[in-house]
Amino acid sequence: MGVCCSRKSSVHPEDKIKDSKIIFVVGGPGSGKGTQCEKVVEKYGFTHLSSGDLLRAEVASGSERGKHLQAIMQKGELVPLDTVLDMIKDAMIAKADVSKGFLIDGYPREVKQGEEFEKKIGAPALLLYIDAKPETMVQRLVKRGETSGRADDNEETIKKRLDLYYKATEPVIAYYESRGIVRKINSELTVDEVFKQVSQAIDKLK
Ligand SMILES: Nc1ncnc2c1ncn2[C@H]1C[C@H](O)[C@@H](COP(=O)(O)OP(=O)(O)O)O1
Ligand SMILES: [Mg+2]
Numbered sequence: 001m002g003v004c005c006s007r008k009s010s011v012h013p014e015d016k017i018k019d020s021k022i023i024f025v026v027g028g029p030g031s032g033k034g035t036q037c038e039k040v041v042e043k044y045g046f047t048h049l050s051s052g053d054l055l056r057a058e059v060a061s062g063s064e065r066g067k068h069l070q071a072i073m074q075k076g077e078l079v080p081l082d083t084v085l086d087m088i089k090d091a092m093i094a095k096a097d098v099s100k101g102f103l104i105d106g107y108p109r110e111v112k113q114g115e116e117f118e119k120k121i122g123a124p125a126l127l128l129y130i131d132a133k134p135e136t137m138v139q140r141l142v143k144r145g146e147t148s149g150r151a152d153d154n155e156e157t158i159k160k161r162l163d164l165y166y167k168a169t170e171p172v173i174a175y176y177e178s179r180g181i182v183r184k185i186n187s188e189l190t191v192d193e194v195f196k197q198v199s200q201a202i203d204k205l206k
Contacts, residue, residue: 109168183201
């Protein structure tokens, strides 16, 4: 490997992402985060990063890190915060040159995760709070489960995920609300109507 690519090089890869636009996308499972992120990618050229997808991809790759993660997840334990952050950061650095900004989907789950993200990577410009009623989320997830192949899209696991979501994520929203960067999106409407609200929030950033 040449000097240019070494981590010890004077050009820190971190510098590339320091000034990029960062949007946290928070909402319950099934609220429509992934659906809306896809549309933002298409319209705005942002990069969509879902910590869950990154973790699942790492496991599927069969890498050493993936095997380690799988063992943790099978025990029902939480993947260490540093590992999740390193994965997000690596993915951001890899896309820094071509990306207009980053959608961080399903993160932070806890206030501490947000604080660590800001220390290691950077501050979010906006938090999109994708808000749907619990009944709506359950209904959408059960339907998604018919085709997604995701082991966690079944009614019993869904209830647990919803409980966990409310306990852990509401303080996150309160924390960023106090900083004035939360935009609450009514996700009970059609995909296109929800996206109108999302677009308005992003357009205001410029
Ligand atoms: N506004 C909307 N109206 C109806 N269905 C929607 C919707 N937004 C998303 N869906 C569907 C698509 C998926 O099958 C399911 C969950 O959406 P998702 O984007 O995968 O949610 P999340 O990523 O927040 O878990 O609901
Ligand atoms: Mg999703």
